[in-house]
Amino acid sequence: MPDLGHYEMTVLLAWGGTLLALAGLIGQTLWRASEVRRALQAQEARSQSDRATERATERAADRATEQAGGNG
Amino acid sequence: MSLWEYANPKKFMETTGWLLPWLTALTALTLGGGLVWGFFLTPDADRFGSTVKILYVHVPSAFIAINAWVMMLVTSLIWLVRRHHVSVLAARAAAPVGMVMTLIALFTGAVWGEPMWGTWWAWDPRLTAFLILFLFYLGYLALWAAIENPDTAADLTSVLCLVGSVFAFLSRYAVYFWAQGLHQGASLSVDRAQHVADVYAYPLWLTMAGFVFLFLTLVFVRTRTEIRARRLSALVARERKAA
Numbered sequence: 342m343p344d345l346g347h348y349e350m351t352v353l354l355a356w357g358g359t360l361l362a363l364a365g366l367i368g369q370t371l372w373r374a375s376e377v378r379r380a381l382q383a384q385e386a387r388s389q390s391d392r393a394t395e396r397a398t399e400r401a402a403d404r405a406t407e408q409a410g411g412n413g
Numbered sequence: 414m415s416l417w418e419y420a421n422p423k424k425f426m427e428t429t430g431w432l433l434p435w436l437t438a439l440t441a442l443t444l445g446g447g448l449v450w451g452f453f454l455t456p457d458a459d460r461f462g463s464t465v466k467i468l469y470v471h472v473p474s475a476f477i478a479i480n481a482w483v484m485m486l487v488t489s490l491i492w493l494v495r496r497h498h499v500s501v502l503a504a505r506a507a508a509p510v511g512m513v514m515t516l517i518a519l520f521t522g523a524v525w526g527e528p529m530w531g532t533w534w535a536w537d538p539r540l541t542a543f544l545i546l547f548l549f550y551l552g553y554l555a556l557w558a559a560i561e562n563p564d565t566a567a568d569l570t571s572v573l574c575l576v577g578s579v580f581a582f583l584s585r586y587a588v589y590f591w592a593q594g595l596h597q598g599a600s601l602s603v604d605r606a607q608h609v610a611d612v613y614a615y616p617l618w619l620t621m622a623g624f625v626f627l628f629l630t631l632v633f634v635r636t637r638t639e640i641r642a643r644r645l646s647a648l649v650a651r652e653r654k655a656a
Contacts, residue, residue, distance in 0.1 A: 343453055345463040348528060352466050355524040356452065359470040359517050363627075366513045370631050374638045381645045388648055391655075 420497035422640045429633045436630045444623025450616035458613070467525045468609070469617060473624035475518035475543070475584075481511030481628065482546065482574070482581035485553075489571035499640065501567040504574065505557055506635030510628055512550035519543060542583035549577035563643070 345352050419425050451469030458465035485504040492501035522540065523533045534540065553573055560566035609617065 343463070345466075346457065348462050348464045351524055351528055352463050355467045355521040356470060358520050358524070359474065362513050362517050362520075366510065366631065369509075370634050370638075374634055377638050377641045377645065381641045381648075384645055384648045384652075388652065391652070 417495075417497070420491075420495070420499050422499055422643075425499050426637060426640060429637060433630065433633055436626060436633065440623060440626040440630050443619055444627055447616055447618075447620030447623045451620055455613055455616060461529065464525055464529065465613060467521055468613065469620045471518060471521040471525065472617060473621045474514045474521065476621060477624050477628050478511055478515035478518050478543070478546065479581050479584050481507050481514060482549075482577060484632075485511070485574050486578045486581070489574040492567055493571050498567075498643070499636070501571065502639040502643070503632060503636045505567075505570070506639055507628075507632045508550055508553050508557075510631045510635070512547065512554065514624075514628075515543065515547040515550055519547060539584060542580050545580045546577065546584050549573070549580055553577065 419428065448469060452466055455466065457463045485507050488500040488504040488507075491497055492504070519540075522543075526535070527533050553570055556570050556573055557566050560569060
């Protein structure tokens, strides 16, 4: 730590406030990025599984229609 | 290859995806190096004593505070003219970074002003323009938060950005327009007579580079987040519609 003399409090206050603000900004940026990424991944997985269920339901319905046609 | 390719969210995500690790490393190197050099390795100044070290946080933050608004102005104009969503999302992403930088510049200026000028605050043209710029940042963010329709919010915030540009410009040039007030001229200048001594200037240039890289890194990360958030709300809306 350098000798800041008479202005020690002034310099430390300015630097401390700046580093705190920068740390807060970087922290908030990273936190929100990870929150949104996680939420998007969960939503995409849900949408994909919904689409897969829809396709399976459609295929099952098609098979049932074909079978009904064959029996008739 | 055209610059407009980056208006495509997919292309923007790809490019910034490989660019970000390099930019982060560059930020750590320049910002860390500049701050350590400025704080630990520079001598006290004759007139200002050790308060000269405040230069390394005040000048770069003020520089970014003004230029973040200039970047927002350019990207807002691109939105208004060409309707590229990535550009207006980049403006939205830059606003909180610019606001924090303005706050740092105001705070460090006040802390330095108290022992040097004998006051925390003066209604000096440059200081006042900076305070109004800070209020414009707050207003810009509040407007984004207040309007639900994203395109309407983008339009209105872009117009607000155009109006606020006057104060970003004044924050930089008020010292020259009105030859009054406490704030001195530029610390770094092409004119050697105005320039601070080399022993202070070299670490200051390095810290400035560090702040620029930090700004770019944060804006890229935040723009990527905004793009993801848009996709998330589109998926949620589609799911609600299907239900």
